[in-house]
Amino acid sequence: MTHDQMANALLPAVVVAPIVVACLLLALGRRLDRPTIDVVAIATSAAVATADGVLLSAAGNHRLVAWLGGWRPQHGASVGIVFVGDQVGVGAALVAGVLMTCALAYSWRYFENIHVNFHALMLLFLAGLTGFSLSGDLFNMFVFFELMGVAAYALTAVKVEDPTAVHGALNFGVINSLGAYISLMGIGMLYAATGQLNLALLSRALTARGPDVLVVVGFVAVATGFLVKAAAVPFHFWLDDAHAVAPTPVCVLFSGIMVELGLYGVARLYWVAFSGTLEAGTIQRLFVVLGVVTAVVGSVMCLLQRHLKRLLAFSTIAHTGMFLIAVGSLNPVATAGTAVYVVGHAAVKSVLFLCAGVLLNRFGSVDEFTLQGKGRDARLTGIVFMLAGLGLAGMPPFAVGLGKVMAEEGVVRAGLWWGPVLFLLVAAATGGAVLRVGARVFLGIGRGPGAEEAGAMSGDEEKRELATGMTRLPVTMGIPLTALLAAGAIVGLLPGFGDQAALAAGRFAGRAGYVAAVLDGTTSYGASPAASAGWSVEGIVLCLASVGAAALVALLGLYGTALPRQILAVLRTARPALHMMRSVHSGHIGDYAAWLLFGVGGIIVLAMLPP
Amino acid sequence: MNILITVALTLVLAGAAVVVFTPVPSRQAVVLSVYGILLAALFMALQAPDVALSQVAVGAAVVPLIVMLAIRKIDSLRAARRRQR
Amino acid sequence: MNAWIVAAIVLLVAGLGPALLFCARGSSASRLVGLQLAGVVGVLVLVAIAEAAGQPMYLIVPLVLATLSATGTLVFTRTLHQDVRAGQGAGDDG
Amino acid sequence: MYPYVVAGAILFLGVIGIARSRNLVHAVVCLAVAQSGTYVLLLTVGYQRGATAPIFQSAPEKAGYAATLVDPVVQALTLTDIVVSATVTSMLLALAVQIAKRHDTVDPDELRSLRG
Structure with missing residues (x-):
């Protein structure tokens, strides 16, 4: 068996293996003790991550294509299941595998009262995430989308005795299912228009057919469903509810990769199937508008939170906004930047969530003001938390900074000159909010809650996941924390990482190459223009500026009430607007459904307006 | 055949409206069952007997039954709460 | 058209x-009549x-429906039962 | 055109039902209705006039109706969809029961734990 054949055989295996192990665990689980289950789950996840690593190196040379059971297309029609791996897709799967391994290791000592169901669900979730990243046809994308959805709803409600957890899980389940149904409607329309579900065949059929109403509406519908997963405003409401209540190790996967995969789905669909059909300007406008709204709402809401996990959730929404703008600019460098950004974001955001979990288990709260000064003796957690906060703001050498530099360069090249300014503001707001919480909790500085903070959802109601408070940091929790933080920094320093990402993004956007690889078996990438991207002097200056701005935001949050009265009076004029934005996030499933309708209407208008 | 499908589609649409606008869940479960039968008729008219078969089993029988059981459970939980007070 | x-x-x-009309209005009892019909x-x-x-094979579907509909109505x-007696809906918040 | 309108309208009705629902069980049932819109769309897409089901009693070439088969792909998709729907519905109903247990209400207006 050659190296190539092995890689092609491994491609479906990384999807199937976790499903098989999960079923075995469910079947045999009652007879196994907890350590065995933990070891099996961690080993499976680590094996998948390793296989993803092998696949990633193979995908650097040529596209990986695996037809399940050898059902290749015949006479231009296909009923077979195909997995396709290029660097971006396999990279996303690798991120999912690594995060899952860390989350499972962290869960070992984190939970007391969970049993085999949790581990089986986590592995099914991993299968959903991996399958979605590697799937080469639309219906399988939907199936894996649903698989990750169902696993995620169940995982959100794992702490079933927690009243907020079941509520958050229901909101999450209803809104995400609606998104999935809208996607499925779109898939049906595209099938009606072309008779194809395979992305490569679809691409060929669409290019021959050209855009008409059915095709445009189909694309918009599929993309809308994926955008619900990606938490674009106004489909984002489920995200902050789910993150606030889901167990911390699960939040790592939600924020780190699941949300980003929604965006990946849209980008994959556009570049492979529609880039030759739809008008680029319309798509660009659609995503950039959505991205700006998402970034602004996420940043502002992030600053207003006192519930640490909810704050981190809104920071994820703000970052999704930036990713939307960068991907929506349809510039390869910006796409590459987004990929790097997603990797870096996954690392530091996971670290922050894991730190929140440590705080929760030790003090029984994730509330900024309840915890004020309590973390003074938690040195390691404090240092890691603050470093991750700086990383989130774009501090070099974290990969977040590298991604930000590349994304900024890309969006400017695409003509969005204001992009870097918005990115700086978002990084400052989200990083600043995290630093503010860190300073208050671990250093004990800052004033008490102002009027606006006092009204926010408190983090005291969160149930701790251990019966007794944890005073020392166990090694199985410490290693994932430090390893992820180190990974976030090392990836940013890897020589040539930016260049590789730019190359990979160019291949990701190459429609002809994908179609040829799937249908004709010519999997080599062909000559691609040498791409260079990486840290630049202006980029580093911008990053440092955003870190400085983040520090300023944090200081304002800590001592804002000490500002001169005139300035405070000016600031107070913004209060009704802030209050309204906050009250929109009502936790009411009916409101969320209404916003969903509103969002769908808005997207249709944006897509149909003349360019 | 097309007239049949059009008629069935219209009835399904009306059925969906009735399900959605029946506010009391226990009555809604009954309507959901009827809606399931309507959908099965539509699927048969669309030459999809296998789908109609699973719709009859799942949509017209199992799902309304689960809904009914959930309602019963919720009622008994709330009744137990009320007695406690 | 045959x-x-x-x-x-x-x-x-x-x-x-x-x-459907029977199901849409009236008491729980009249809704059950609608279901039966x-x-x-x-x-x-x-x-x-x-x-x-x-296609005689299609006849399996009505067969299954007949079986399930009888049992379903019974269930x-x-x-x-209680609602029909009390004349009020179960699961109702009122 | 009419089938698409009906399918879209069913989905729309489902979302409206969730938006104005005063009971979580009602909302979950509305979600199931919304999903049934997708079945209607998929099956009408696969339907061709004068066709029969893709079940063969003899080899299709011999029977001579290979060209007039309803698309089997969408029927498979719809079957998957129905199973998925039943799973999601029962899971969400289980969550609604848990909410009733913890909050003593299934009225979304009275659930205030996730505000702001």
Whole structure:
């Protein structure tokens, strides 16, 4: 068996293996003790991550294509299941595998009262995430989308005795299912228009057919469903509810990769199937508008939170906004930047969530003001938390900074000159909010809650996941924390990482190459223009500026009430607007459904307006 | 055949409206069952007997039954709460 | 258009339509009548469509519906029993 | 055109039902209705006039109706969809029961734990 054949055989295996192990665990689980289950789950996840690593190196040379059971297309029609791996897709799967391994290791000592169901669900979730990243046809994308959805709803409600957890899980389940149904409607329309579900065949059929109403509406519908997963405003409401209540190790996967995969789905669909059909300007406008709204709402809401996990959730929404703008600019460098950004974001955001979990288990709260000064003796957690906060703001050498530099360069090249300014503001707001919480909790500085903070959802109601408070940091929790933080920094320093990402993004956007690889078996990438991207002097200056701005935001949050009265009076004029934005996030499933309708209407208008 | 499908589609649409606008869940479960039968008729008219078969089993029988059981459970939980007070 | 299709259309309009109407209004008891009617007419409609398509295999669907609809109505009657007596809906917040 | 309108309208009705629902069980049932819109769309897409089901009693070439088969792909998709729907519905109903247990209400207006 050659190296190539092995890689092609491994491609479906990384999807199937976790499903098989999960079923075995469910079947045999009652007879196994907890350590065995933990070891099996961690080993499976680590094996998948390793296989993803092998696949990633193979995908650097040529596209990986695996037809399940050898059902290749015949006479231009296909009923077979195909997995396709290029660097971006396999990279996303690798991120999912690594995060899952860390989350499972962290869960070992984190939970007391969970049993085999949790581990089986986590592995099914991993299968959903991996399958979605590697799937080469639309219906399988939907199936894996649903698989990750169902696993995620169940995982959100794992702490079933927690009243907020079941509520958050229901909101999450209803809104995400609606998104999935809208996607499925779109898939049906595209099938009606072309008779194809395979992305490569679809691409060929669409290019021959050209855009008409059915095709445009189909694309918009599929993309809308994926955008619900990606938490674009106004489909984002489920995200902050789910993150606030889901167990911390699960939040790592939600924020780190699941949300980003929604965006990946849209980008994959556009570049492979529609880039030759739809008008680029319309798509660009659609995503950039959505991205700006998402970034602004996420940043502002992030600053207003006192519930640490909810704050981190809104920071994820703000970052999704930036990713939307960068991907929506349809510039390869910006796409590459987004990929790097997603990797870096996954690392530091996971670290922050894991730190929140440590705080929760030790003090029984994730509330900024309840915890004020309590973390003074938690040195390691404090240092890691603050470093991750700086990383989130774009501090070099974290990969977040590298991604930000590349994304900024890309969006400017695409003509969005204001992009870097918005990115700086978002990084400052989200990083600043995290630093503010860190300073208050671990250093004990800052004033008490102002009027606006006092009204926010408190983090005291969160149930701790251990019966007794944890005073020392166990090694199985410490290693994932430090390893992820180190990974976030090392990836940013890897020589040539930016260049590789730019190359990979160019291949990701190459429609002809994908179609040829799937249908004709010519999997080599062909000559691609040498791409260079990486840290630049202006980029580093911008990053440092955003870190400085983040520090300023944090200081304002800590001592804002000490500002001169005139300035405070000016600031107070913004209060009704802030209050309204906050009250929109009502936790009411009916409101969320209404916003969903509103969002769908808005997207249709944006897509149909003349360019 | 097309007239049949059009008629069935219209009835399904009306059925969906009735399900959605029946506010009391226990009555809604009954309507959901009827809606399931309507959908099965539509699927048969669309030459999809296998789908109609699973719709009859799942949509017209199992799902309304689960809904009914959930309602019963919720009622008994709330009744137990009320007695406690 | 053959006679079976006409029969199916007539049954749909004159049978399932009124069944839906029964279900849409009134007490739980009248809704159960609607369900019962829908079950019976549904079987007939499915038989008519199967005949119209000339596919005897399709007849499995009405067969299953007939079995399930009888048991289903029984179960519903049992679970709605208290409401029918009390004249009030279960799961109602009022 | 009409089938698409009906399918879209069913989905729309489902979302409207969730938006104005006063009971979580009602909302979950509305979600199931919304999903049934997708079945209607998929099956009408696969339907061609004068076709029969893709079940063969003899080899299709011999029977001579290979060209007039309903698309089997969408029927498979719809079957998957129905199973998925039942799973999601029962899971969400289980969550609604848990909410009733913990909050003593299934009225979304009275659930205030996730505000702001």
